[in-house]
Each structure stands twice: as structure tokens, then as C-alpha cells.
Amino acid sequence: MIFQGNSLSAQLLDDGIVELKYDAQGSVNKFDQATFEDFRAAVDAINNCADAKGVMVTSGKPAFIVGADITEFLETFKQPEDQLIPWVKTASDVFDSFEDIQLPTIAAINGFALGGGCEMTLACDYRVADTTVNIGLPEVKLGLMPGFGGTVRLPRLIGADNAVEWMSTGKAHKAEQALAVGVLDAVVKPEALRDAALSMLKSAIDGKLDWRAKRQPKLEPLRLSKIEHMMTFNTCKGMIAAKAGKHYPAPMVTVNTIEAAAGLDRAGAMAMENAGFAKLAKTEAATAQIGIFMADQVIKGKAKKAGKQATKAVNKAAVLGAGIMGGGIAYQSAYKGTPIIMKDINDQALDLGLTTAAGILTKQVERGRSNAKKMAKVLNNITPTLSYDSVKDVDVVVEAVVENPKVKAAVLAEVESVVSDDAIVTSNTSTISIDLLAKDLKRPENFCGMHFFNPVHKMPLVEVIRGKDTSDETVAAVVAYAAKMGKSPIVVNDCPGFYVNRVLFPYFAGFSHLVLEGADFTAVDKVMEKQFGWPMGPAYLLDVVGIDTADHCTGVMSAGFPTRMAKLENDPVSTLYRNERYGQKNGKGFYDYGTDKRGKPTKVPAETAFELFAASCSDKKDFAADDIIARLMIPLVNEVVRCLEEGVVASAAEADMGLLYGLGFPPFRGGPIRYLETLGLDNFIAMADKYAHLGEIYQVTDGLREMAKSGQSYFSTDVKKA
Numbered sequence: 001m002i003f004q005g006n007s008l009s010a011q012l013l014d015d016g017i018v019e020l021k022y023d024a025q026g027s028v029n030k031f032d033q034a035t036f037e038d039f040r041a042a043v044d045a046i047n048n049c050a051d052a053k054g055v056m057v058t059s060g061k062p063a064f065i066v067g068a069d070i071t072e073f074l075e076t077f078k079q080p081e082d083q084l085i086p087w088v089k090t091a092s093d094v095f096d097s098f099e100d101i102q103l104p105t106i107a108a109i110n111g112f113a114l115g116g117g118c119e120m121t122l123a124c125d126y127r128v129a130d131t132t133v134n135i136g137l138p139e140v141k142l143g144l145m146p147g148f149g150g151t152v153r154l155p156r157l158i159g160a161d162n163a164v165e166w167m168s169t170g171k172a173h174k175a176e177q178a179l180a181v182g183v184l185d186a187v188v189k190p191e192a193l194r195d196a197a198l199s200m201l202k203s204a205i206d207g208k209l210d211w212r213a214k215r216q217p218k219l220e221p222l223r224l225s226k227i228e229h230m231m232t233f234n235t236c237k238g239m240i241a242a243k244a245g246k247h248y249p250a251p252m253v254t255v256n257t258i259e260a261a262a263g264l265d266r267a268g269a270m271a272m273e274n275a276g277f278a279k280l281a282k283t284e285a286a287t288a289q290i291g292i293f294m295a296d297q298v299i300k301g302k303a304k305k306a307g308k309q310a311t312k313a314v315n316k317a318a319v320l321g322a323g324i325m326g327g328g329i330a331y332q333s334a335y336k337g338t339p340i341i342m343k344d345i346n347d348q349a350l351d352l353g354l355t356t357a358a359g360i361l362t363k364q365v366e367r368g369r370s371n372a373k374k375m376a377k378v379l380n381n382i383t384p385t386l387s388y389d390s391v392k393d394v395d396v397v398v399e400a401v402v403e404n405p406k407v408k409a410a411v412l413a414e415v416e417s418v419v420s421d422d423a424i425v426t427s428n429t430s431t432i433s434i435d436l437l438a439k440d441l442k443r444p445e446n447f448c449g450m451h452f453f454n455p456v457h458k459m460p461l462v463e464v465i466r467g468k469d470t471s472d473e474t475v476a477a478v479v480a481y482a483a484k485m486g487k488s489p490i491v492v493n494d495c496p497g498f499y500v501n502r503v504l505f506p507y508f509a510g511f512s513h514l515v516l517e518g519a520d521f522t523a524v525d526k527v528m529e530k531q532f533g534w535p536m537g538p539a540y541l542l543d544v545v546g547i548d549t550a551d552h553c554t555g556v557m558s559a560g561f562p563t564r565m566a567k568l569e570n571d572p573v574s575t576l577y578r579n580e581r582y583g584q585k586n587g588k589g590f591y592d593y594g595t596d597k598r599g600k601p602t603k604v605p606a607e608t609a610f611e612l613f614a615a616s617c618s619d620k621k622d623f624a625a626d627d628i629i630a631r632l633m634i635p636l637v638n639e640v641v642r643c644l645e646e647g648v649v650a651s652a653a654e655a656d657m658g659l660l661y662g663l664g665f666p667p668f669r670g671g672p673i674r675y676l677e678t679l680g681l682d683n684f685i686a687m688a689d690k691y692a693h694l695g696e697i698y699q700v701t702d703g704l705r706e707m708a709k710s711g712q713s714y715f716s717t718d719v720k721k722a
């Protein structure tokens, strides 16, 4: 052994080959600060080893190297930009010093080689992978760009156009794709990987392969003619500008960096990369996207823990109601491998439920994401029925019948009397209290809410709602089932609106206030979509949710929080409802919906809506974009803070992910709490105080003022809880 560190070692094998083996103490190999120290020391040891003739990089884990340690990023990136440049240069220098070892080098790549893991292989002269490989530079998904030489080495290896595509999409590539584009030199079966790498390295040592010639282009400027240069970068920039948009600067900074560095040697190009990386590390988008990655880990971690704690595995499920939601739930359960009975009271509904599932599957087949065999298997996993007979032996029931407390109470009691004593019963209600529904059940400990979002197959969130009698076992089993369905579950406590709708309705109230004061709803939608970044502005979202549903929910919320969320006089939503404008479902709401000559869906602001509001709202008035954003977002953020303070949602991470996964909160803003903290607690409070006279939804809590005063972060409170 010529070097032994905590996460990697260098051993001199026969024939003078040094095996540089990454084998961290944790479950995966990643580049954290300690690994960098090891890496640097290992390079020194190899340079000082007189007998070394070549270097083979391997992994002792099922994955090669998964990337940099993202958990260190947010803390590190608090440094000012001018200090981050030397910080990242220290890291890229180690990769350069490895690349400069005056011996042939090869990476034997298995499983994931992402980010820093991919960059480690790029610093080698040759790359042999096995068929399990997944290789790529996904930094852009964290609002960053490669920082360990990826932007320098990859374009010089596979051409600027291919490299920009790899880096601007952040996609991971399978072995064959990476081989075709020239990132890999060979692909072999997993059992042949080591021998193949050794054999190729020996050929280089013996002079049969010219490793110096292979390395040289990586040290020089990119070989591009003026025309090629112009064509490549202009085309790439055009595509990126259209796709990524202004809220996601990382892809454009990446391509600009590669372009600016094209005429430079490695040292010059690396300096460009160091600067570009530091610039991106300081953007709000990077903070937000890194925050999302960490918060997602929190959710996944909790789901995994629930899976271990759950005493009851869900192997067979039932859904009651084959409507929009029931059909979607049946599809999702079946698709992810849990057979499900779909019960309704009428045949037509069952047909519709199955047709919905088949429709989703057909689209997947058309897009090449599935095939007829898989489609048949999924459909076979759904058993439609009109009777309770086949529901008897299921492990979990999801009730998704009409939103009527009496019907739900009757259906829940019925099903409870049919299933076994340890079966879990859940409700997909969006507004009815879980404690209220549990009141007449014999086994309330086996009951909780399981709130899916529409459309079920697309929306990642499931709120698992704990009632006052719900047992921990029930929560654990339902969380595990939701995760098995491929969803991201968050556990919330029972309260009106649960978590997501509870914070959404104050936002809608902010919108209604604005319209009542004369705002043009199309202008509000435009600001909230284009500037704030929501996938739909509030008027459009209300149309999609359904004006009738929204009006009903407003009633529920005002009953639950009578002072803060009291129904507004002349609420534009109620005005539309009274005029039978139910939104997208009947083709008329704030907008009119239809189809054009080619059958494409259309959406135009409805003249009738303007007329109705002219009669019940103040005269038309323009509002500044900042004003619009503040008046909608302050109520939402305030309510999220209340939910955290009341323990409705357990952590800032879950509060953020709930809105990201349930409502499509703009990812570049990270979630409501990340948005609050990016603004700064003091700034948010100052802004909210300006609007406090508008009502309670604008008034910040004492708890928030306390947090601001003591300079605390909601995310550090999460760390303490964990």
C-alpha cells in the first residue's frame, strides 16, 4: 500500500500498476473535504512511487463516485464570491495534479459516475465502463456548473456541442450513449471490467496505446474554426435561452464559460471555470435548488424510516370511488406494483376509471416509455368491482368518493365493517376534518387522511394526515405505501385545509382582495407566472381547481379560521360560482376555454368575467408587479409559518417540499420558507408590516419576529429537530 486514507487508498499491484481505489466509510463514494485531502495525498504518493508505471482508478462500492458532497455546499457557499474562487480552485488543482501524473491513467467505472465522479474519470486518459454505468454532469440541476474541470475537459474530449448538451441538460447517460459520443473508450460486462481496464492500461504502459497523445488535447485550447465556434455557441445559446429562461442562469453561464475558455489552455480555461462556478454558487437559484435537494433527502429519509417501522406491509389495496381521483389512485398503485381493487357504485364510473388508466398508459407507450406487455400488467393489477366482496382481504383502503361528509361517513363505516381488524382505512378528502370522519369509526387508530393531488400520476405529493387517534403504525404504513406508489409523502396534522390548501387559500384571498380593488386578473396572472414563476397564475389555477370546489373550500376555511379567513363580501370566486362559471370543467371561469380550428385547446380572458367584476369591484386600477407579488405571497408565507409554529407540518424542509410537489412552487425559489429566508426575515417583516392594515392574513406572527430578532433560520431549527 503506498497510501491509505479514510476514503481512498493507492496500492501498487504487479506490473507497476497503482490501483487508486475509492472506498469511503459510508455507503457511497463522494467528494467531501476529507476525500479531497486523501486525493491530494494519494497523488503525491503516486508521484513519489518510483516503481509505478500506470494508474487505474476503481471503486469499492456498487457505484463509482456519486458526486460532490452536496450537504457541505450551502455552508461553504456563504463565503463571498472572491473567496469561493480560490476555494474551488484548490479542488480543481487536485484534479489537474492527478491529470499531470506522468504515467498513463485509466478509470474502471461501475454504476453512477455523476458530477465530481464523472470529472474524476475525465481527468484520466482512458475510461472503461461496465454496462451498469450512469454517467453525467448534473450540476445544472443544482443551479451550478461543474467545478472540478468538467467544463474544460469534456468539450476537449467530445466537442463543444456535445459537451454543452451534456452540461446544460444535466442528464445522466447510459454506457452505450456515452460510448457513442466518445466519453467512454470501451464498455464491458460488469464481471469483465477490472480485466478490461488492466489490459488497456498495460497496452498504454507498453506503448501500444499513445496515452500522451490522448491526454494532450485536454491541455490545449479547443480546436474550433471561427465558423465552427460561431455555429456551435450561437446555436447552443439560442436553445438554452428558449428552454431554461431567465430564472435559471446556470446553463447559460456554463455555455458562456466554455465559449470564453475555448481559446485558452487548461490553466486559462480552468480559471474561467473557477470564476463561473463561484458566480453561480452565489445565485439565489443555486441556494434554492440545493435546498430542494436536501429537503427531498429529508422526505426520502423519513419515508425510508417509516418503511422500516411499519409493522404492516401493503401488498393489496382498494380504492372506493372510480372518479377523477379514484381512477388516478388505482392507476398509480397498479403501475407501481401494488394490486388494487377499484370499487364504485356505478358501472359507468368503473369504465371511466379504467379508461383513464388505459389512457395514461397508452400515452406512455406512444412516447416509448412503456410497452404493451407492461400496459397489460398494470391494467391487470386493477380489479373493478361493484361489491365489497373482494375488498375484504386488502391491507389498505383509500376512500375517494364524493366530497360529502354524510356519504363519506357511511362509506367509511361500511368498509370498516368489511375489512380485517388490522386493515388501514384512509380518506382522500380535501376539506373534511379527519377527526370528524374518525368519530363514528370503531377503529380510529387505523384511520388517517391520504390526500393525493390532481392529476395523481403527475403530482408527486401525498399529504398523510394524522388525526388525534391515528396510531404511529398507521402513519408509518401509509407513508410507506405512498412511497411505494412513487410519491413523496409528508405527514401533517389534521386542521382545516390540512397543509397545502390551508396555505393556498390565504393566497387566493390576497388575489380576491386585489381584484376587488380593481386589479385586472390577467395582469395578476402574468406577474405571478412570468415574474414570480408559478406554473399558473391564481385566476388560471382557480379555474383548473374548479370555481365550485374553490368556493366550497373558501367556506370550509372561513368556518375553520373565522376571523383570519372570513369569506369576503363579493368575493370574485363566489361571483363566478353564482353565475355558474365553474372554470375549466364547464369551459368558463375567469377564462373561456375551447378549441381552435386544429383542435388545440384555447384559453382567453372571459369578457363575462370582466363584466361581472365591473359590477361588483372597484374601478379598474393598475398595480405594480412588486405590489402584486407581495399581496399574494405574504398571506401564503405567513400561513406556512403558522403551520410550522403549530406543528401542522414538522419542518421547514417538508413545508417547502409540500408546496413544490403539491402546487408547483417555482423551484428556483426553493419553497416558501427558502423564499422567506432569501428575502431575509427582517425584510419580509418590514414588507408585511406595510400591508398589515389589509387584514390578519398580512400580519406576521410573534414567532417570526422572534426568529428575526435572534437571527435564526427555520432550516437550522430543522437540524436541531433531526
Ligand SMILES: NC(=O)c1ccc[n+]([C@@H]2O[C@H](COP(=O)([O-])OP(=O)(O)OC[C@H]3O[C@@H](n4cnc5c(N)ncnc54)[C@H](O)[C@@H]3O)[C@@H](O)[C@H]2O)c1
Pocket (backbone or CB within 6 Å): 320, 321, 322, 323, 324, 325, 326, 343, 344, 345, 346, 349, 399, 400, 401, 402, 403, 404, 407, 411, 428, 429, 430, 431, 451, 452, 453, 454
Ligand atoms: N378532483 C380533485 O382535484 C381532488 C383533489 C384531491 C382530493 N379530492 C377528493 O377526492 C374525492 C373524490 O373526488 P373526485 O374529484 O374524484 O370526485 P368524482 O366525482 O370524480 O368521483 C367520485 C366517485 O365516487 C363514486 N361514488 C359515490 N358514492 C360512492 C360509494 N358509496 N361507493 C363507491 N363509490 C362511490 C362516484 O360514482 C364517482 O365515480 C373527494 O373527496 C375530493 O374532495 C379531489
